[in-house]
Amino acid sequence: METATVTLAARDLVKRYGDRAALRGVSLSAGRGELVAVIGPNGAGKTTLLSILAGIQAADEGELSILPKGIGWVPQQPALYGKLTVEENLFLFARLERCADPRATVDRMLDLTDLRDRARDQVGTLSGGNRQRVNIAIGLLAEPEVLLLDEPSAALDPRQRARLWEFILRLACEGTTVIYATHNIQEADRYASQLIVLADGELLFDGVPRDLEQEVGTTGLDFEEAFVEFLHRRGH
Amino acid sequence: MRWLLLKDLQILRRSPLLVALLVLYPIVIAVLIGFALSRGPEKPKVAFYNGLEGKSAVVELGGDRIDLAKEGQRLFDAIDPVRVDSREEAIQKVKDGDVLGALIIPGDLATNIQSSLKPGTVEVYYNAEDPAKQQYVENTIKSQVQTANGALTKRVAKEALQLLDLISTGGQYTFLGQDFDVLGLQRAETILTRARRELPAGSPERAELDRVIAFGKLARQNLSFSDDVLNVVGEPIRVKATTLDGGTTSLTSFAVALAVAVSLMFITLLLAAGTLALEREENAFSRLVRGLVSRTGLLTEKAGLAASCSVLVCLLMMAGLGLFVELDWSRFPLWLAALAVGALAFAALGLAIGGLTRDVRAASLLAFMLCLPLAFLALVPSGAVAPTLYDVIRAVSAAFPFKPTLDALDAALNDAGDLGGPLLHLAALTAAFGILSRLALRRFA
Numbered sequence: 001m002e003t004a005t006v007t008l009a010a011r012d013l014v015k016r017y018g019d020r021a022a023l024r025g026v027s028l029s030a031g032r033g034e035l036v037a038v039i040g041p042n043g044a045g046k047t048t049l050l051s052i053l054a055g056i057q058a059a060d061e062g063e064l065s066i067l068p069k070g071i072g073w074v075p076q077q078p079a080l081y082g083k084l085t086v087e088e089n090l091f092l093f094a095r096l097e098r099c100a101d102p103r104a105t106v107d108r109m110l111d112l113t114d115l116r117d118r119a120r121d122q123v124g125t126l127s128g129g130n131r132q133r134v135n136i137a138i139g140l141l142a143e144p145e146v147l148l149l150d151e152p153s154a155a156l157d158p159r160q161r162a163r164l165w166e167f168i169l170r171l172a173c174e175g176t177t178v179i180y181a182t183h184n185i186q187e188a189d190r191y192a193s194q195l196i197v198l199a200d201g202e203l204l205f206d207g208v209p210r211d212l213e214q215e216v217g218t219t220g221l222d223f224e225e226a227f228v229e230f231l232h233r234r235g236h
Numbered sequence: 237m238r239w240l241l242l243k244d245l246q247i248l249r250r251s252p253l254l255v256a257l258l259v260l261y262p263i264v265i266a267v268l269i270g271f272a273l274s275r276g277p278e279k280p281k282v283a284f285y286n287g288l289e290g291k292s293a294v295v296e297l298g299g300d301r302i303d304l305a306k307e308g309q310r311l312f313d314a315i316d317p318v319r320v321d322s323r324e325e326a327i328q329k330v331k332d333g334d335v336l337g338a339l340i341i342p343g344d345l346a347t348n349i350q351s352s353l354k355p356g357t358v359e360v361y362y363n364a365e366d367p368a369k370q371q372y373v374e375n376t377i378k379s380q381v382q383t384a385n386g387a388l389t390k391r392v393a394k395e396a397l398q399l400l401d402l403i404s405t406g407g408q409y410t411f412l413g414q415d416f417d418v419l420g421l422q423r424a425e426t427i428l429t430r431a432r433r434e435l436p437a438g439s440p441e442r443a444e445l446d447r448v449i450a451f452g453k454l455a456r457q458n459l460s461f462s463d464d465v466l467n468v469v470g471e472p473i474r475v476k477a478t479t480l481d482g483g484t485t486s487l488t489s490f491a492v493a494l495a496v497a498v499s500l501m502f503i504t505l506l507l508a509a510g511t512l513a514l515e516r517e518e519n520a521f522s523r524l525v526r527g528l529v530s531r532t533g534l535l536t537e538k539a540g541l542a543a544s545c546s547v548l549v550c551l552l553m554m555a556g557l558g559l560f561v562e563l564d565w566s567r568f569p570l571w572l573a574a575l576a577v578g579a580l581a582f583a584a585l586g587l588a589i590g591g592l593t594r595d596v597r598a599a600s601l602l603a604f605m606l607c608l609p610l611a612f613l614a615l616v617p618s619g620a621v622a623p624t625l626y627d628v629i630r631a632v633s634a635a636f637p638f639k640p641t642l643d644a645l646d647a648a649l650n651d652a653g654d655l656g657g658p659l660l661h662l663a664a665l666t667a668a669f670g671i672l673s674r675l676a677l678r679r680f681a
Contacts, residue, residue, distance in 0.1 A: 056522050073526055079519040081243065083250040088243075095239045096528040122250070138523070 005031040007068045007145045007177045008053065014061035015048050015201075022048040024201045025062065030146065030194065035172050036179040037192035037209075039227070041236065044198040046181035047076070050148050053179065068146045068177070072139035076150040078131040079138070082124030086115055086134050089123055090141065097142040109137040113167065129160025133167060140171070147171065149180035153187060165191055189223035197227070199236040237537045240529060244511055244541050259549050262502030266495035266553075269611070280373045283326040283335045284317040287343035294346065315339075315376060323359070330361045337362045337373040404459045421459070425452045490652075492557050493645040497578070498611055500550050501638055504579050505603040508542035508586025512673075513599035531677045535587050535670070542586060543579035550575055563649065570648035570655060578641030581662040584669035585637060591676025606636075614639040637665050 009029035015022045023045045030036045038046045052059050054073040080089050090109050094102035110116040113133040123131060132152060139147055152168070153161045169191065172178050182188055188195055189209050197205035197212070205212055209223065216226045216233070248255050294303050318335050320326045326338035340359040348356045360377050402409055406420020428449050435442040515521040515534070525531055554563065554571065586603060593599040614633045621629065633639040644658035 051522075055526055073523060075519055075522055077519040079521075079523040081247060081518055081520065083247040084243065088246065092239055092243050093523075093528070096524070 006066055007032050008071075008179070009064070009066035010053065010062065011065050012062035013049065013052055013059045015045070015052060015057070016060050022201050023052070023059070026198065026201070026203045027062075028196055028203075028206060029066070030177045030179055032145070032177055033172050033175045034177050034193050035168070035191050036177070036194040036196060037188035038179065038181040038196045038198060039183070039185060039188045040198035040204075041231065043200070045201040046198055047150055048201075049198065050150050050179065050181055053146075054148050068144065070142045070144035070146075072142065072144035072147040074136050074139040074147065074149045074152060076154060078123075078135035080123045080131060080134055083122060085120050085122055086110070086126070087119040089134060090137060093138045094141050099141060105141055109141065112140070113137045127160065129156050129163060132156060132160075132164060136164075136167070140176075144176070146177040146179065149178065151182060152180055153182070153184060161187075185224040185227050197230070199231060199234065204234050204236075205230070237529065237533050240524075240534070240537045241541055244537070247514070248545075258503060258506055262499040263495075263549075263553055265502065266498035269491075269494060269498055279316040280337065280376065281318055281335045282315040282373060282377070283320050283329040283338040284315075285320050285323050285326040285338070285340045287323075287341050288345060315373070327361055330363050333363060335363070337377065339377060400459055404456050421452045421456045425449055425456070428452065488561055489650045490646060492554070492561050492563070493642060493649050494615075495557070496550050496554060496575070496649075497638065497642040497645050498607075499553055500546050500575060500578055500641060501582050501611065502604075502607055503546035503549055504542045504582035505586040505589065505607060506600055507545055508538055508583040509590035509593070509599040509603040510596050511541060512538045512587050512590030513593055513596045517595045532674060535673055535677070538587055538590070539580060539583035539670075542583040543576065546579050546582070547572075547575045550579075564651075567648060567651070571645070573659065574641070574644035574648035574655065577659050577662045577666075578637060578644055581637035581641065581666045581669070584666045584673060587673035588669045588676055591673045591679075610636050610638040614642055634661070635665075637662055637669075640665070 006029050009027075011027045012025045013023050013027070014025055026045070026049060028036070028049075038049060040046055048057075050073075051057050053064070054071055056073070081092070084092065087106060087110070090106040091102055094105045099105040110119055113136070115130060115133060115137075118126065118130060123134060126134070136147075136149065136152065139149075149168070153164055156164060165187070168178055168180075192209060195205065195207060195209045195212060196203065205215070212230055213221075213223065213226045216229045221229065317339075318329065320329060320338075323340050326340055329335045330338045338359075338361040340361075342357065342359070345356040345358065358381065360374075362374060401407075402418050402420065404421050406418050406423045409416045409418050428445055432442055432445045432449065435445065512535070515524065521534075524534060529537075551572075557563070558565070589603050589606070590599045593602055610633070613629055616626070616629050620626075640658040640661040643653065644655055644662065646652045647655040647658065
């Protein structure tokens with residue numbers, strides 16, 4: 001997968017918490033404008049992988065062999081100040097990101113998230129979906145080449161999820177590489193151009209979703225059933 | 237970092253109830269503690285029957301006139317007198333529980349004292365319903381009666397001295413309106429010596445006169461020691477008060493230092509712990525430390541915010557207290573130094589608490605629960621507990637910033653002791669808790 005368009009690559013990442021190995025030699029790469037879904041059962045190492053890619057924690061072994069100019073990080077829980085307005089949150093992080101023109105950047109994000117009419121509302125009063133859009137907008141303030149999303153649609157209703165994915169797909173179309181961890185297998189099947197399957201910190205699969213279905217080889221199963229069968233065959 | 241500071245101030249501005257509680261609660265607690273410490277118990281109600289009323293209460297001793305009514309007035313500064321018309325009424329009031337005690341001055345008090353033959357006696361009755369108050373009334377009355385006794389004894393001794401001087405040297409004496417010329421031992425000795433010279437040597441009369449002269453001389457010499465003896469009798473125990481430790485701060489001034497230290501502790505601890513825990517509660521910590529702000533920078537911002545806010549509130553509080561208590565404003569730079577260094581130490585402790593807890597509620601609760609025990613530990617006086625326990629209390633107090641902050645504020649406000657020592661102590665605690673809070677942040681993300 002490593003081509004001229006690769007924006008992020010990691011090799012043989014290992015992370016241990018005491019005696020427990022959270023990641024066991026995981027490698028991956030992602031190209032410009034790609035949507036990479038990281039799926040796996042609970043405790044598979046998805047959040048650990050994303051937090052290492054985001055630079056929040058360091059790997060015990062392995063390396064990030066190709067690093068983009070900027071990586072936007074969107075944690076699972078919105079990392080926002082509920083007492084500040086949408087605009088104030090965006091301004092704060094734009095200034096901390098040392099954006100050249102914070103006003104212009106905030107305006108662009110308000111347009112991008114369709115939240116201009118809620119700009120003066122305190123974030124604590126927004127719906128979960130709108131909070132997540134602000135959360136993602138903050139991850140995009142520094143115009144990163146790669147955006148990392150940890151469970152972006154968790155706790156959203158179907159309508160909010162649809163609007164969120166519309167927003168993410170638009171970002172990918174504009175060239176942003178999006179890597180997202182999710183428990184929602186249908187979202188991985190529907191939106192991902194590349195699928196990474198982790199279980200117990202081990203990389204079980206790296207390819208397009210169709211390849212995973214083919215590998216299972218059982219007809220008549222939907223993608224979620226195929227994924228479960230895949231894990232079962234791999235002993236998980 | 238300034239944007240984070242601005243953000244925290246915006247959040248505080250949007251939480252008026254929280255800020256009001258954060259500021260008012262510690263001030264109320266601090267003022268109450270200060271008030272409780274500086275104010276003595278209320279004056280006890282004591283029934284007072286004055287049998288001297290309408291009679292002369294003046295006693296003449298040693299040429300001095302002592303007005304017993306005036307001497308007794310001092311007692312009324314310590315009690316709330318309920319005047320009654322008879323001894324029986326005073327006793328009944330005690331029995332009925334209307335008063336905590338009764339003080340009865342008999343009508344013959346002045347006469348007895350004047351006669352010097354019988355001691356003057358006052359009667360006191362107590363209501364033992366409340367042992368603490370009974371003790372207080374008893375001590376108050378005893379103390380005042382002892383003071384009056386002391387004054388009278390000095391005057392009795394003075395009169396005795398004058399009489400002895402008359403016996404020794406002779407002179408004029410007035411008794412019952414008549415003047416008497418008292419010969420005195422000195423003058424008698426002169427007359428006897430002159431008479432002796434006129435007697436023939438070896439006569440038996442001369443030998444007898446020699447014995448009388450020798451006795452007079454010996455008596456006069458011994459009487460000269462009586463001045464010192466009677467002076468001691470007049471004031472057998474003198475009090476020479478020397479303060480060895482803790483300076484010379486009055487209770488009210490100390491209460492101001494205490495009230496300010498308590499407020500400083502509450503506000504700084506709660507703000508520092510709360511604002512740091514908020515970063516975690518809002519999930520913003522991991523986002524911030526991804527290169528936007530260093531962990532140390534984040535701690536510095538929180539400490540600066542908490543310390544600045546608490547110092548400002550405490551200065552306003554001191555300005556308010558200054559309306560009621562005399563404060564030496566020329567020492568303002570020292571107040572500021574004590575407040576700032578104390579606030580930084582409390583901020584460092586608050587950050588350690590904020591770093592160890594997972595949310596604002598837990599951080600606030602822990603900070604709150606720590607505050608009052610720290611304050612009370614620092615106030616346990618020596619002698620109140622066993623020496624070993626007191627050493628433990630001192631060691632625990634020294635490990636937290638309250639005691640050194642109180643010492644620093646007392647020194648800065650009241651010139652009570654050394655200021656440099658407590659400031660250095662606080663600086664060391666700031667460093668220690670700063671390191672602890674930095675380590676605590678490792679488990680924060």
